[in-house]
Amino acid sequence: METSERHRDAEIGLLTEEVKSHHHFPSATKTTWRKAALTLVFFCLILGIIFAFLHEDSISIDNGNLTFGDDQPLDALSVQRLPLNVLIVGDWGRKGLYNQSQVARQMSRVGKELQADFILSTGDNFYDSGLKSVNDKSFEESFTDVYHEKSLQKRWYAVLGNHDYRGNEEAQVDKSLNKRDPRWWCDYFYTIPYSVSPSSTVEFFMIDTNPFVEEYWTPDSEHYKWARPTPREEVMASTLENLSSALEKSPATWKIVVGHHTMYSYGPHRNTPEIIEKVLPILEANKVDLYINGHDHCLEHIKRIDSDVHFVTSGGGSKAWKNEFLPGVQQLPDVKLYYDGQGFISLSASPTSVIINFFDINGKILHNLGLSK
Ligand SMILES: *[C@@H]1O[C@H](CO)[C@@H](O)[C@H](O)[C@H]1NC(C)=O
């Protein structure tokens, strides 16, 4: 509520100021002047209240389960702009239903406060089976129309999730989608370097982890069929090669790898051994600071003693509350946060620090992670 409350106060303040400075009642006696001024102030107050109500109404037209108005005040001390500010969400495309719109609304509040530079998606962009083609209407229904607020009109950089492979994953990386919504950017492998000072950058390395997950690609696999022209083995090898050469070449102060699947997680999918085995050693050899994924529909932060990498799951864009996490997970020493519900994270970075805030569906901060160099 804080943002709109502040907005409302400012409005009334402004109107009162106007009454004071611009309205003159030259021929009136002192009492009529005072009466007129009071009436005006009162009138403006009523107008302000009506405006606030209309404003609330226009919000609740947005679809969803929760009645809006449960917004938590954004914690001003935690939500602080640094030279780079991004929002990260995963596992979301459900036409605004199942709390997707509520998460979008909180993203827009935090995005506005941080003036987010761009948004990252950790995959499972369109449920239940990705996009059928580059003309699939789900693109608008689950993306353009849901993340419609002004502060989210920034570039969206996405990786592919397993549900995206259930449809035509090649449609999602097709650059013609740009013509339908210029924010959209998705590919199998790419990097996003961003200067946070004249001599320091943060670089995101976006990878497609799907080819690594063996269970999808067995001959009797129900949902997945390798459809790309390049054989899967070759794609895996080239992903590892491209990732390791990009990481080696990168002069970035902060290196962050983003993929759909978990490495370590206590959520329903647990660890992904193939990715721990093939990808994690490259991250460790190149002093990567963070691996950020979706897949488990939760918010999670793991820091193990046997790895310098922080493992962060941001998969709460809509599907959540599965209640299949490891019992007692919150008490494990390597678990800094496990939250089974919906939400997203923000990441702010400077040459010397990275701050990640984990937000729930009301904009409440559940946990934060601060790194410094
Ligand atoms: C939320 O909305 C979805 C889709 O409209 C509906 O199926 C579901 O039952 C709702 N959940 C609650 C808790 O109201």
Ligand SMILES: *[C@@H]1O[C@H](CO)[C@@H](O)[C@H](O)[C@H]1NC(C)=O
């Ligand atoms: C939506 O969020 C509320 C609050 O966290 C939760 O109680 C409800 O079950 C969620 N609905 C769905 C469909 O996930």
Ligand SMILES: *[C@@H]1O[C@H](CO)[C@@H](O)[C@H](O)[C@H]1NC(C)=O
């Ligand atoms: C790796 O980079 C090469 C050269 O740019 C490119 O042709 C190939 O498609 C990339 N591999 C993946 C998996 O993106």
